[in-house]
Amino acid sequence: MPERRLPEWALPVPQVDRRTLVRGAAWSAPVLLVGATALPASASPLSDPRIVSTTCFGSVTRCSTVPAGTVTFTAYVGQNVAPVGSTVTITLPAGLSFVAGAPQTQTVTVGANGLVSVPAFNGTGAAGSYSIQASFTSGGSTVTAACTGTLLAGAGTVVEVTRSVGGGSTAPTISTAPVAISNGLIGATSGDNAGRNTAIVTATGTVAYWGDNFNASRTSPGSLGSNAKTVSAWTSSGSNTAGGAYSTTDGKVYQFYSNGNVTPTVLPVAGISGTILDVQSTDRYSYALTSSGLYYWANATGSVAPTATLVPNTAGALQLSAFGGYNWQSAPNNFQYGGAIVKADGTVCTWSQGFTLSCSASSPSPVVKIEAGPGLASASGIGAPVVWALTASGELYSIGSAFPTTAQQTTWTQRATGVKTFDAWGFQGYTGGVYVTNTGSVIQFNAATGFAYNISDETSYFGGKNVVQVFSSDGTYLALTADKQVYAWGGNLDNTGGRSHPANQSVANAVDLEVWGYHVNNGNFYGGGYVITGEAC
Numbered sequence: 001m002p003e004r005r006l007p008e009w010a011l012p013v014p015q016v017d018r019r020t021l022v023r024g025a026a027w028s029a030p031v032l033l034v035g036a037t038a039l040p041a042s043a044s045p046l047s048d049p050r051i052v053s054t055t056c057f058g059s060v061t062r063c064s065t066v067p068a069g070t071v072t073f074t075a076y077v078g079q080n081v082a083p084v085g086s087t088v089t090i091t092l093p094a095g096l097s098f099v100a101g102a103p104q105t106q107t108v109t110v111g112a113n114g115l116v117s118v119p120a121f122n123g124t125g126a127a128g129s130y131s132i133q134a135s136f137t138s139g140g141s142t143v144t145a146a147c148t149g150t151l152l153a154g155a156g157t158v159v160e161v162t163r164s165v166g167g168g169s170t171a172p173t174i175s176t177a178p179v180a181i182s183n184g185l186i187g188a189t190s191g192d193n194a195g196r197n198t199a200i201v202t203a204t205g206t207v208a209y210w211g212d213n214f215n216a217s218r219t220s221p222g223s224l225g226s227n228a229k230t231v232s233a234w235t236s237s238g239s240n241t242a243g244g245a246y247s248t249t250d251g252k253v254y255q256f257y258s259n260g261n262v263t264p265t266v267l268p269v270a271g272i273s274g275t276i277l278d279v280q281s282t283d284r285y286s287y288a289l290t291s292s293g294l295y296y297w298a299n300a301t302g303s304v305a306p307t308a309t310l311v312p313n314t315a316g317a318l319q320l321s322a323f324g325g326y327n328w329q330s331a332p333n334n335f336q337y338g339g340a341i342v343k344a345d346g347t348v349c350t351w352s353q354g355f356t357l358s359c360s361a362s363s364p365s366p367v368v369k370i371e372a373g374p375g376l377a378s379a380s381g382i383g384a385p386v387v388w389a390l391t392a393s394g395e396l397y398s399i400g401s402a403f404p405t406t407a408q409q410t411t412w413t414q415r416a417t418g419v420k421t422f423d424a425w426g427f428q429g430y431t432g433g434v435y436v437t438n439t440g441s442v443i444q445f446n447a448a449t450g451f452a453y454n455i456s457d458e459t460s461y462f463g464g465k466n467v468v469q470v471f472s473s474d475g476t477y478l479a480l481t482a483d484k485q486v487y488a489w490g491g492n493l494d495n496t497g498g499r500s501h502p503a504n505q506s507v508a509n510a511v512d513l514e515v516w517g518y519h520v521n522n523g524n525f526y527g528g529g530y531v532i533t534g535e536a537c
Contacts, residue, residue: 049138050076051088051116056132057149062123062511063537065099071118071147073134081114082138088116089135093440094466095125095151095482096132124537125482127153127512128468129421131438146438148394148420151468153512155183155203156534160218161505161513163476163490163527165193169497172476172490172525174505179218181208184532188244190235192518193526197242197258199233200530205249207231207256213242215263224266225254232281237518238326238335243299245269245281245288253279253288253308257301267300271308282324285337289320294341296355311355316344321372323385323426336428340372340387350385364389364397364412371433373426375401376449384409386426394419394438402431403447415445415453423472425517432492434458434470434477442467442479442502446493454493461502462487473517476527477502486510486531498525509533 054072075082091105092098098106099120108116116134123130131146158179163172187200195212200221202208207228208221213235216222225246233244243257243264253272256264274292281287281299288295293314297306322339338352346365349357352375369390375383383401389412390396396416403409416435424433429449436442442462447453466482475495479487479502486507491499511534517527 047078047139049082049136049141049143051134051136051143051145052076053134053145053147054115056147059150059152060123061154062125062127062151062534063154065120065122068120069117071132071149073116073118073145073147074114075110075116075136076114077138082110082136084110084112086110086136086138090116090118091133091135092121093130093132093482095123095128095468096121096130097124098122122537123151125151125466126468126480126484126510127151128480128482129436130466130468130482131420133438146394146418146420148438153185153532154534155185156509156511156532157182158184158200159507159510159531159533160198161478161486161488161515161529161531163488163517163525165524165526167498167523168491168495168525171498171500172527174488174490174503176505176507176531177218179210179221179530181221184208186230186512187514187530187532188231188233189514189516189529190233190242191516191526191528192235192237193520193524194240195235196516196528197233197235198530199231199244199246200532201228201231201246207246209233209264211235211242213240213258213261215258215261222263224256224264229276230279232279232286234281234283234324236283236326238283241301243281245279245286247276247279247288251276255281255286255297255299255306257299259301265303267303267305269297269306269308271295271297271310277318278320280320280322280339282322282337283326284324284335285322287320287322287339289317289341291316293317294320309355311351311357313357314341314343317341318344319367319370321370321387323373325374336374336377336382338372338374338385340370340385342367342370342389348387348389350387352385353382358384360399360412362412364391364395364414366392368392369422371422371424371426373402373424373431374428375426376429383429386424386431388422388424388431388433390419390422396422396435398431398447400426400431402426402429402449404450404452408453416443421468421470423470425473427474430474430492432474433472434479436467436470440464440466442470444477444493448494451494456493458489458502461489469513471513471515471529473515473527474519475525476515476517476529478513478515478529480510480513484508484510484534486513490525490527507531507533509535
């Protein structure tokens with residue numbers, strides 16, 4: 001198998017999981033069954049029970065209270081709503097708790113129109129995805145449903161994570177070190193064999209940064225900007241440059257660029273209009289997704305401020321995932337860039353080596369999160385980007401040129417159901433990642449052109465804890481549990497000799513995190529990330 005490496009492609013999980021303006025709205029969108037008197041005739045036999053999630057809690061900051069009735073389910077018996085007075089069992093996962101110290105499992109009475117209203121609860125766990133379970137029994141049969149919402153992190157201190165450098169036959173070790181940032185909120189990190197670079201939005205609205213190409217260290221981070229809201233960072237795999245972009249609370253976008261261990265130059269980006277939903281920055285190109293559509297610009301390397309260009313027919317797009325970096329497989333295609341968006345009508349569109357969209361007529365829907373990475377590269381061209389998509393109903397799909405068969409490369413393939421969160425990476429005919437199910441299973445996955453899609457169940461290594469976030473890169477993986485513990489491991493499924501398994505890193509009160517990983521063509525893996533810690537609620 002040829003060696004492969006991962007260029008920095010703007011890691012969209014934290015940018016989607018943490019920049020929850022879009023995803024939170026998707027999770028909280030009602031299914032519009034409240035008040036319905038009957039299901040379609042084909043839904044179930046006359047006596048079968050059924051329960052569905054109708055509203056969830058979207059995105060709320062941890063340590064806050066979600067009022068009673070925010071989360072609702074609707075119960076049915078056959079084609080009709082369940083009788084008033086029927087009961088439904090509601091179970092909260094670890095990290096959520098009913099108010100006044102009530103038990104994690106509560107019995108709730110069904111109201112008019114089959115409505116099941118969940119009592120008020122607190123979000124006390126780490127930032128991440130949480131699934132509330134509802135169980136309904138009728139006629140001797142029991143059915144369940146899940147509602148998945150997101151807790152957001154508050155400000156806290158920052159810890160750097162580093163995995164040891166080694167080949168595919170050497171299991172890595174993980175180390176941690178404090179960063180001199182006490183009020184980090186969200187951030188982005190990237191790296192390669194030449195170094196790493198990280199940028200963190202702080203509670204005061206500045207962007208704190210450190211790294212080998214940023215002329216700042218973890219013991220003395222730099223600071224730039226003001227009123228920052230989101231940030232994205234990249235590291236070049238073809239030079240010693242690095243940079244990123246950030247958006248501000250007053251609706252502006254800025255880029256920053258460093259050419260070899262110098263203080264980054266910050267420039268405003270012109271030409272962007274509409275409400276900013278997301279900003280992602282990759283090697284060579286950066287992007288802003290707004291209510292007006294998707295904008296892109298070539299990263300400015302001097303003192304002249306860039307002007308963004310609007311991609312036609314992208315107004316109302318809801319999700320963005322972008323990538324960019326160098327490859328080593330073929331000189332004619334030694335740089336790959338592209339990405340994916342979810343348009344307003346739910347269609348998933350991709351672009352690669354240009355900004356002309358290729359849209360899928362059979363996209364899964366509604367998509368609440370996408371991940372895109374480079375497709376297979378060769379001397380004859382570059383294949384379609386690798387895309388993973390998670391729907392609001394918890395179905396995980398994939399498509400693109402990193403999969404074993406032509407059918408999987410050109411049509412959407414369902415990989416799992418009942419998924420509450422996931423993270424994925426892709427590069428030049430390889431892809432991998434991790435997903436977590438509503439019932440607590442943690443599954444690592446991997447695929448490559450010419451090789452089978454395969455999975456590994458890592459659940460047992462978490463000791464029964466509720467995993468609420470996962471982050472994956474080529475060879476390095478991080479996870480966060482509801483009780484604010486960090487787990488890390490290394491190795492892809494095709495490198496069994498160099499794999500480790502999830503292990504607790506003894507970082508106290510972790511509430512958020514991010515990962516980077518890199519695999520160069522000499523066989524060595526590099527990787528790391530950061531953790532934001534917080535106080536108990």
